[in-house]
Amino acid sequence: MLRQWLVVASVVGLNAPVWAGDGDKVLQQVDQKANAPSDTWFSFTAVTQEPGKAERTMKFEVQNKGERRLVQFSEPSDMKGTRVLVLSRTQMWVYLPAYRKVRRVASHVKQQGFMGTTYSDEDMSTTQFGAIYDAQIIADAEAEVNLQLVPREGMETSYGKVEMTVRKDLMLPSQLRFFNRDGALIKTEVRDQYDCADSVCTPGRLKMTDHSRSDAWTVLEATERRVNQGVSDGLFSVRNLERGR
Amino acid sequence: MMLLGLLAWGVGSAWSSDVDASGYATADLRVRLTDLPAGAWYAPAGRRAGVERSKAIAGGEVFVRTGQWSTTAAGRVEALDGSTADALVPLTVPERVMPVRVRLDELTLELWDVLVPGLDLTLGHQTVMWGVGDQFNPTNTLNASDLEDPLQFGMKLPNTMVRLDYALGPMWTLSAVGVPVFRPAALPATAALGPAFVGRMPMVEDDLRRELQDAQAFSRDSTRTPTIVRSTSVAYPGRGLENAQGMVRLGGSVGMQDVALSWYTGRSDIPQPIANHTERVTQRVCHPVRTGDCINGYLLTDATMAYPRMHVAGFNAAGEINPLGFVGAHPLGWRFELAVIQPEQLTVAITNGDLDLGDGLVQPAGEYDYGLDGERPTVIRDEAFAKWTLGLDYTFGDALYVNAQWVHGMVDEFGAGDFLSPGYVTRAGDADWEMRRMRVGDYLVVGADILLGGPTLRIFSLTDLSGYRYEDTSSGEVRVTNHGPFSEDGFSAVVYPELIVPFEGGLSMNVGVVNMLGRDHTKFGDPAAGGTVAFMKVNHRF
Numbered sequence: 057m058l059r060q061w062l063v064v065a066s067v068v069g070l071n072a073p074v075w076a077g078d079g080d081k082v083l084q085q086v087d088q089k090a091n092a093p094s095d096t097w098f099s100f101t102a103v104t105q106e107p108g109k110a111e112r113t114m115k116f117e118v119q120n121k122g123e124r125r126l127v128q129f130s131e132p133s134d135m136k137g138t139r140v141l142v143l144s145r146t147q148m149w150v151y152l153p154a155y156r157k158v159r160r161v162a163s164h165v166k167q168q169g170f171m172g173t174t175y176s177d178e179d180m181s182t183t184q185f186g187a188i189y190d191a192q193i194i195a196d197a198e199a200e201v202n203l204q205l206v207p208r209e210g211m212e213t214s215y216g217k218v219e220m221t222v223r224k225d226l227m228l229p230s231q232l233r234f235f236n237r238d239g240a241l242i243k244t245e246v247r248d249q250y251d252c253a254d255s256v257c258t259p260g261r262l263k264m265t266d267h268s269r270s271d272a273w274t275v276l277e278a279t280e281r282r283v284n285q286g287v288s289d290g291l292f293s294v295r296n297l298e299r300g301r
Numbered sequence: 302m303m304l305l306g307l308l309a310w311g312v313g314s315a316w317s318s319d320v321d322a323s324g325y326a327t328a329d330l331r332v333r334l335t336d337l338p339a340g341a342w343y344a345p346a347g348r349r350a351g352v353e354r355s356k357a358i359a360g361g362e363v364f365v366r367t368g369q370w371s372t373t374a375a376g377r378v379e380a381l382d383g384s385t386a387d388a389l390v391p392l393t394v395p396e397r398v399m400p401v402r403v404r405l406d407e408l409t410l411e412l413w414d415v416l417v418p419g420l421d422l423t424l425g426h427q428t429v430m431w432g433v434g435d436q437f438n439p440t441n442t443l444n445a446s447d448l449e450d451p452l453q454f455g456m457k458l459p460n461t462m463v464r465l466d467y468a469l470g471p472m473w474t475l476s477a478v479g480v481p482v483f484r485p486a487a488l489p490a491t492a493a494l495g496p497a498f499v500g501r502m503p504m505v506e507d508d509l510r511r512e513l514q515d516a517q518a519f520s521r522d523s524t525r526t527p528t529i530v531r532s533t534s535v536a537y538p539g540r541g542l543e544n545a546q547g548m549v550r551l552g553g554s555v556g557m558q559d560v561a562l563s564w565y566t567g568r569s570d571i572p573q574p575i576a577n578h579t580e581r582v583t584q585r586v587c588h589p590v591r592t593g594d595c596i597n598g599y600l601l602t603d604a605t606m607a608y609p610r611m612h613v614a615g616f617n618a619a620g621e622i623n624p625l626g627f628v629g630a631h632p633l634g635w636r637f638e639l640a641v642i643q644p645e646q647l648t649v650a651i652t653n654g655d656l657d658l659g660d661g662l663v664q665p666a667g668e669y670d671y672g673l674d675g676e677r678p679t680v681i682r683d684e685a686f687a688k689w690t691l692g693l694d695y696t697f698g699d700a701l702y703v704n705a706q707w708v709h710g711m712v713d714e715f716g717a718g719d720f721l722s723p724g725y726v727t728r729a730g731d732a733d734w735e736m737r738r739m740r741v742g743d744y745l746v747v748g749a750d751i752l753l754g755g756p757t758l759r760i761f762s763l764t765d766l767s768g769y770r771y772e773d774t775s776s777g778e779v780r781v782t783n784h785g786p787f788s789e790d791g792f793s794a795v796v797y798p799e800l801i802v803p804f805e806g807g808l809s810m811n812v813g814v815v816n817m818l819g820r821d822h823t824k825f826g827d828p829a830a831g832g833t834v835a836f837m838k839v840n841h842r843f
Contacts, residue, residue, distance in 0.1 A: 108754075109754070109755060110805055133323060133842035133843050136323055136842075143471060147557075155430060156429075157431075160559050162696075163621055163631050163632050164621075164631040164694075164696040165696050290419060292471055293474075294472050294552075295466055
């Protein structure tokens with residue numbers, strides 16, 4: 057009954073979520089919601105814990121616009137001044153202050169953790185799941201819907217499958233489970249503490265657990281955020297990586 | 302008018318200041334593991350095993366951003382080991398008893414979006430680092446090489462420059478840099494041992510060079526008057542605008558590959574000999590132990606060196622290839638950096654005072670009769686040559702990164718002569734023989750980072766693949782014996798393992814050994830290259 061109402065509501069222009077058996081449409085809505093602001097800026101504190109090791113804390117700022125992303129690290133001291141530019145899933149550059157050089161990030165590095173975290177470069181550069189995966193609804197409950205994402209033909213991705221739990225009230229993911237090509241669960245990401253000010257919802261906390269590394273985890277906490285600042289496209293240039301240093 | 306425009310633009314876009322500062326403290330201890338002998342007994346020039354360097358360094362950087370411009374200042378203070386006080390009076394000068402060195406690494410004013418969006422102007426004391434090669438960058442010729450510290454190989458010396466960058470979209474940048482005043486490369490302390498090897502004659506002309514080898518040996522053996530280099534001076538280019546350096550570069554991406562084209566005009570930062578003057582000094586000196594082993598004097602040579610002009614056309618490309626994609630492997634990273642260098646011709650003037658060599662042999666004062674139809678001997682031919690770096694890298698899982706490069710031409714190699722167009726330099730010589738190698742050599746660089754949980758084991762190796770040739774002229778003909786890169790006389794390599802241990806709070810420790818392998822005439826066995834040194838550095842960044 058609820059599903060029927062939602063379908064009707066969507067058709068009559070209430071712009072409500074659609075998940076009546078069409079996973080791709082649900083995923084499209086998730087992507088649209090996640091990328092709704094014209095631009096976002098976050099200040100993150102990242103804590104990584106690997107079994108048997110001390111916690112490692114990083115601080116960085118992320119400026120997003122569409123699929124473009126500019127990351128600047130301020131802590132720890134050995135990473136200060138490091139910047140990463142993401143223009144697309146396959147176009148990523150890093151500025152290394154110690155060498156004063158900009159380098160393209162090669163694919164073989166992307167399988168490693170992003171700057172020592174449990175997030176990979178691929179995780180950090182994926183902003184539109186619908187561009188990479190076909191989606192199918194595998195469970196539909198009152199508050200959430202579960203999607204199974206499999207790579208589209210010809211798309212290169214490290215994952216053989218992703219299971220996404222979508223909160224119906226926000227149409228945004230609350231959990232992502234990443235599987236390798238053999239079907240084994242290798243990572244789980246939980247997104248919570250959504251901040252919905254200014255009609256834009258963004259997770260205040262993200263936790264990625266890497267089951268292939270003895271459940272090592274990284275928690276990203278957004279300590280500050282700004283949306284729709286009218287950021288210039290020129291900010292997302294290779295030249296800009298070198299600016300100011 | 303332009304200045305007024307800049308000022309108006311600056312005032313109009315002023316913001317509040319944003320200040321950022323960072324610093325570091327480093328304790329640096331190096332120990333030479335074995336003696337580094339150089340020079341004959343009458344002119345010893347080597348270095349003893351023991352503490353090579355013991356320094357404490359404090360450094361930092363301040364970055365101030367105000368609106369559309371920023372200022373960056375970076376520098377360091379180094380407390381040096383030992384003392385430069387060599388007499389009683391200097392011992393009363395604290396600065397000489399306890400020497401300290403101050404170095405300014407950067408002082409720049411960077412203005413963004415000057416006059417038009419995307420145009421940036423950077424003025425001041427700065428370093429421009431270009432080139433896709435890993436530490437071996439033949440197209441990166443704007444700043445002089447900083448070779449003073451072998452552990453910092455690949456670094457450059459800052460210089461006062463004017464730099465313009467214009468962003469042509471997200472991936473393309475057009476840059477132009479002017480360098481008003483030339484700055485030479487900083488050389489390692491052991492480079493001073495080079496002149497001890499007087500058989501390394503730089504002339505290209507074979508007959509003349511062999512004639513000079515014979516004359517030098519005759520003087521040493523028959524009249525007991527060996528040659529030693531008394532001094533080496535350098536002649537800097539003048540401060541006229543004709544000696545300014547400049548470079549333009551266009552860099553960007555084509556598909557998934559980064560590419561850049563560049564053009565540099567300026568000078569080589571490594572000096573080449575242009576004059577050699579010899580005087581005879583009569584002074585009987587005997588070996589302190591072998592008392593019968595005496596000399597009757599010296600042929601003291603004063604050498605002058607200069608920095609030859611050059612133009613460099615550069616090409617850089619980097620990207621990925623995936624030869625094993627069909628088995629699911631990730632692509633290999635590749636990079637290629639090519640410099641085609643057109644040098645000016647450089648000749649050397651060989652002069653002497655009256656040389657009475659005994660046995661009725663007298664060389665009158667004046668310039669040597671080269672027998673080259675009035676021309677002086679050539680040190681560098683005006684023939685274009687190439688240097689390049691071709692590299693591959695790959696990451697295996699989470700714990701192993703491997704990098705391999707073919708380096709054609711090291712930073713100190715200059716002039717035409719390689720496997721494509723043979724030309725040689727003399728690495729050792731005497732009467733009737735010389736040991737020579739290609740002027741521009743070939744090297745295999747292999748490096749690996751192995752993550753060991755927290756610490757990283759970094760292994761770097763550099764092997765000379767050029768080989769050496771022994772030229773025997775005792776029979777009146779030139780008989781060549783080739784020594785391959787893995788033969789006893791041809792092998793030369795650097796093996797540099799390093800353990801990097803990070804601690805909490807920005808503290809880290811680096812421990813390792815730079816092993817320089819090979820005989821004295823080889824690239825890395827050469828005492829002037831530095832010899833084997835162990836090191837430990839503890840660093841705190843904040």
